[in-house]
Amino acid sequence: MPRSPKIRPPRLETIDLSAQLGPLRLANPVLVASGTFGALMDAVLDVDRLGGVVEKTVTMLPRKGNPHPRVWETAGGMLNSIGLDNHGLEGWIQKRYPRIRGYRCKLLISVSGRTTEEFAALVRRLDELPRVDAFELNISGPNVSRGMDFGVDPSKTEEVVRLCRAATQRPIFAKLTPNVADVAAVARAAMNGGADGVSLINTVRGMAVDWRRRAPCLGGVTGGLSGPAVKPIALRMVWEVARALPGTPIMGIGGIMNADDAMEFFVAGARAVQLGTANLVDAGSAIHILNALPEKLASIGATRLRDYVGTMEASDR
Amino acid sequence: MKPGPELTNGDAYVVKQIPYGPGCWLIRLAAPIHAPIAAGQFAHVRVDPENDAPLLRRPFSFWDTHVHDDAWTSVDLLYTVVGRGTALLERRRPLDKVGFLGPLGRGFTPRRDKRIFVFVAGGVGIVPFHLFAKQIRRSGHDPRIILLFGARTAGALWGVDDFPALDVEVHAATEDGSRGSKGLVTDLLETRLRKLRRRDLMIYTCGPDAMMKRVIQSARRKQIPCEASLERRMGCALGACGACVTRVRDGADWRYSRICLEGPTYDAADLVLDEAQA
Numbered sequence: 302m303p304r305s306p307k308i309r310p311p312r313l314e315t316i317d318l319s320a321q322l323g324p325l326r327l328a329n330p331v332l333v334a335s336g337t338f339g340a341l342m343d344a345v346l347d348v349d350r351l352g353g354v355v356e357k358t359v360t361m362l363p364r365k366g367n368p369h370p371r372v373w374e375t376a377g378g379m380l381n382s383i384g385l386d387n388h389g390l391e392g393w394i395q396k397r398y399p400r401i402r403g404y405r406c407k408l409l410i411s412v413s414g415r416t417t418e419e420f421a422a423l424v425r426r427l428d429e430l431p432r433v434d435a436f437e438l439n440i441s442g443p444n445v446s447r448g449m450d451f452g453v454d455p456s457k458t459e460e461v462v463r464l465c466r467a468a469t470q471r472p473i474f475a476k477l478t479p480n481v482a483d484v485a486a487v488a489r490a491a492m493n494g495g496a497d498g499v500s501l502i503n504t505v506r507g508m509a510v511d512w513r514r515r516a517p518c519l520g521g522v523t524g525g526l527s528g529p530a531v532k533p534i535a536l537r538m539v540w541e542v543a544r545a546l547p548g549t550p551i552m553g554i555g556g557i558m559n560a561d562d563a564m565e566f567f568v569a570g571a572r573a574v575q576l577g578t579a580n581l582v583d584a585g586s587a588i589h590i591l592n593a594l595p596e597k598l599a600s601i602g603a604t605r606l607r608d609y610v611g612t613m614e615a616s617d618r
Numbered sequence: 619m620k621p622g623p624e625l626t627n628g629d630a631y632v633v634k635q636i637p638y639g640p641g642c643w644l645i646r647l648a649a650p651i652h653a654p655i656a657a658g659q660f661a662h663v664r665v666d667p668e669n670d671a672p673l674l675r676r677p678f679s680f681w682d683t684h685v686h687d688d689a690w691t692s693v694d695l696l697y698t699v700v701g702r703g704t705a706l707l708e709r710r711r712p713l714d715k716v717g718f719l720g721p722l723g724r725g726f727t728p729r730r731d732k733r734i735f736v737f738v739a740g741g742v743g744i745v746p747f748h749l750f751a752k753q754i755r756r757s758g759h760d761p762r763i764i765l766l767f768g769a770r771t772a773g774a775l776w777g778v779d780d781f782p783a784l785d786v787e788v789h790a791a792t793e794d795g796s797r798g799s800k801g802l803v804t805d806l807l808e809t810r811l812r813k814l815r816r817r818d819l820m821i822y823t824c825g826p827d828a829m830m831k832r833v834i835q836s837a838r839r840k841q842i843p844c845e846a847s848l849e850r851r852m853g854c855a856l857g858a859c860g861a862c863v864t865r866v867r868d869g870a871d872w873r874y875s876r877i878c879l880e881g882p883t884y885d886a887a888d889l890v891l892d893e894a895q896a
Contacts, residue, residue: 337858337859339856340876340879341625341857344856366860369863371861371862371863372674372852372853373851374672378673381861383859386860386874528670528673529670558670581854582664583664584627584856
């Protein structure tokens with residue numbers, strides 16, 4: 302690993318940002334996270350430059366979602382309780398898929414089922430679409446009823462992934478929740494079930510309170526915390542999974558706002574990153590980060606991003 | 619939803635801030651805006667693009683627009699200081715950068731078949747009506763415009779003196795009676811509606827949800843068409859995150875509509891009112 306500042310920096314255009322996550326090859330390591338990209342966003346940024354788009358979670362039936370307020374800004378972050386508001390599987394195929402199938406980046410479809418069988422049914426149906434490149438299993442959304450909390454239980458996680466594995470040849474990523482004591486155990490279960498990698502972290506369950514009204518600030522009462530406030534939690538969990546399961550393809554998510562944040566996730570063990578809250582703050586965030594990454598790598602003498610993944614030196618606990 | 623290739627997402631510069639009353643400012647921003655701006659549309663503003671606090675953008679209605687030949691446009695946003703974001707905006711000085719995303723959303727529909735427009739505004743809900751009146755006067759359609767403007771007190775009738783120059787008849791209602799009639803603007807509306815011919819009228823309203831709910835109820839009772847401009851806490855303002863929603867009719871059922879995309883201006887007939895009050 303060349304680290305000496307005396308090394309002449311490589312030319313920026315020769316920097317290789319490509320990422321390999323199991324069978325999924327990305328032109329670059331920057332994706333936009335589920336639920337934070339859609340509608341008019343492709344009008345203000347060049348989607349084709351992204352490593353990939355993770356579509357908002359699709360459920361079997363349409364869901365109206367939660368009452369407002371659905372977002373609440375907190376110190377260094379925000380809570381959301383959208384509640385998986387979506388068109389449902391067939392509605393998504395009719396209304397949303399035609400718009401995104403023309404994107405030249407990778408398309409990852411996030412799915413969430415009420416049962417393990419429903420997860421598999423979603424994957425099986427979406428697998429018929431030619432432009433779906435991979436699946437992300439949302440086993441960890443904090444804003445839905447208890448039936449969907451597969452991600453807190455390693456054996457349930459393994460079962461969900463195994464059923465979905467049987468339903469598609471395409472890459473599968475399990476999106477992990479931080480609301481567990483041992484994230485590596487859940488990651489291991491997902492990999493045992495046949496996942497090609499893991500995405501972490503989903504939002505951290507939280508709450509905001511209006512003491513004058515003596516009421517919760519969010520219409521959905523509790524919500525998921527995201528943004529810079531959760532980045533240290535996400536980094537710790539990415540590092541724990543990378544350390545416990547060497548070689549596991551990891552997509553890092555959690556409060557990534559700029560290229561330095563992304564670099565932190567790469568050295569901690571993530572091969573790619575997903576932006577969530579950053580898209581809401583500035584729909585051009587992914588492009589700003591992509592523009593800045595080559596220079597970050599050049600500044601440490603690196604020519605290939607993948608040489609740098611998981612290279613953080615940290616002594617054992 | 620048709621993508622707007624003319625949407626601007628970039629830095630705007632503060633030209634100036636003009637005091638409009640206690641805790642109320644007009645901020646003029648210069649930005650490379652190419653799209654025509656309709657009254658009732660909004661800008662999603664990042665008050666400090668070099669800082670992550672506050673994190674999210676804040677939505678503001680346009681008070682006025684100034685189109686220049688060189689593709690740079692300046693826009694006036696009128697705002698009151700109500701929280702962290704607007705407190706920070708108040709401290710921005712000329713040549714400071716702010717993030718500008720816009721113009722966004724659906725503006726008011728000028729009903730050319732109506733002879734009398736009644737604007738019912740509450741507090742800072744006055745903002746889109748200034749640009750609306752200006753655009754109507756420029757359009758060649760020449761309706762009588764009556765502004766019914768409610769606020770707690772005379773000092774909070776933001777920008778009220780800018781309306782007579784646009785040939786707008788102004789009637790104020792203040793809760794403390796310090797200007798105009800004492801009481802609620804919705805009572806003022808009821809009184810006015812009795813004196814006007816129903817089929818000449820079109821009502822436009824913007825203000826607190828409770829006020830708009832009563833305006834919409836009055837309009838429905840008298841079968842007068844009405845448009846309402848809503849406000850919610852927003853995330854992306856591009857229709858992606860699903861944060862800003864209101865209930866709208868959907869056949870026999872209802873659905874959540876994303877205000878940033880399908881609103882903020884709605885035909886009042888489409889709104890499901892219980893939600894508008896919440």
